[in-house]
Amino acid sequence: xxxxxxxxxxxxxxxxxxxxxxxxxxxxxxxxxxxxxxxxxxxxxxxxxxxxxxxxxxxxxxxxxxxxxxxxxxxxxxxxxxxxxxxxxxxxxxxxxxxxxxxxxxxxxxxxxxxxxxxxxxxxxxxxxxxxxxxxxxxxxxxxxxxxxxxxxxxxxxxxxxxxxxxxxxxxxxxxxxxxxxxxxxxxxxxxxxxxxxxxxxxxxxxxxxxxxxxxxxxxxxxxxxxxxxxx
Numbered sequence: 559x560x561x562x563x564x565x566x567x568x569x570x571x572x573x574x575x576x577x578x579x580x581x582x583x584x585x586x587x588x589x590x591x592x593x594x595x596x597x598x599x600x601x602x603x604x605x606x607x608x609x610x611x612x613x614x615x616x617x618x619x620x621x622x623x624x625x626x627x628x629x630x631x632x633x634x635x636x637x638x639x640x641x642x643x644x645x646x647x648x649x650x651x652x653x654x655x656x657x658x659x660x661x662x663x664x665x666x667x668x669x670x671x672x673x674x675x676x677x678x679x680x681x682x683x684x685x686x687x688x689x690x691x692x693x694x695x696x697x698x699x700x701x702x703x704x705x706x707x708x709x710x711x712x713x714x715x716x717x718x719x720x721x722x723x724x725x726x727x728x729x730x731x732x733x734x735x736x737x738x739x740x741x742x743x744x745x746x747x748x749x750x751x752x753x754x755x756x757x758x759x760x761x762x763x764x765x766x767x768x769x770x771x772x773x774x775x776x777x778x779x780x781x782x783x784x785x786x787x788x789x790x
Contacts (some may be wrong), residue, residue: 559710559723560775563786564683569668573660574687574785578680581725582670587680589664589688595657607655609685611642613677615666638674641748645678645707645739646685648747654702671726675709675737679777682707686781703789707747708777709739712766714758717759720765722773734758737772742778 568616569575574589595608606666613635617623642664658740664677692698711724712732722730729735751763 559776560725562679562777562780564780566683566687566784568685572684572688573691574684574689576680576683576684576687577667578676578683580672580676580679580723583666583670583672585673585676585680586663586665586667586669586676588665589681589684589689590661590663592659592661593709595653595659599605599669602658604653605657606652607657608652608659609643609647609655609662610659611639611643611646611662611664611681613638613666613675615669615676619666620707622758625742638677641674641739641750642677642681645659645735645747646710649682649707649741650685650689650706651704654698654700656698656756657687660685662699671729671772672711675711675723675739678707678739679781683757683781686785690788701788705743706770706789707739707741708774708781709737710770710773710777712736712738712770712773714762714766720762720769722769728752734762735768736766736770738767738774739772740774744771775784 563579566575568577570586576587577587577703578634600607617626638768653721662681664681668671689701693701694726703753712723715728715732733755
């Protein structure tokens with residue numbers, strides 16, 4: 559597992575923010591609160607809120623410059639945005655949020671593999687800080703977090719070596735590449751796994767999942783330390 563570093567309240571004006579680093583990967587995660595919900599939520603007639611996310615990479619977050627529009631509007635960015643939103647919604651009781659939307663912006667400052675997992679991990683911290691501020695302002699009665707969530711990549715690289723938290727070099731040359739999102743209690747939110755070369759067995763899958771569980775425990779321990787017991 560690469561070193562995790564968390565800097566809370568990185569932006570002055572946001573309801574919640576942090577700079578989240580896993581190794582050389584660095585993502586700025588920012589939570590913004592709006593007192594409204596999307597039309598598709600409004601039309602259902604409920605009183606629950608919504609959590610969504612937007613993911614983008616800065617043009618020089620990688621070794622060569624890429625177009626800003628391509629990085630923020632392409633299919634990969636949209637897919638990762640939806641993944642982050644789904645993951646964070648699983649951590650929150652939306653009925654207790656009220657009719658408001660929290661948007662999590664995840665901007666990759668420096669990319670060295672695992673940008674989507676780092677975005678989820680940092681996005682959770684930004685979200686929790688925003689919810690804490692809403693409670694402190696007496697806008698909500700309680701912090702509606704169900705559980706901590708963490709994400710990590712695992713894979714097979716270099717002739718069968720099982721790797722936790724892949725760097726870009728390992729990711730780009732992996733025979734198997736997986737992203738796992740879980741709760742503190744060990745329940746899965748999402749699994750994304752692909753055999754880039756030879757298919758892999760259930761036995762290999764079980765070993766990779768066990769590695770991911772151990773890695774996610776380290777992520778959540780770091781989140782708990784940063785959030786100082788926001789969720790008992």
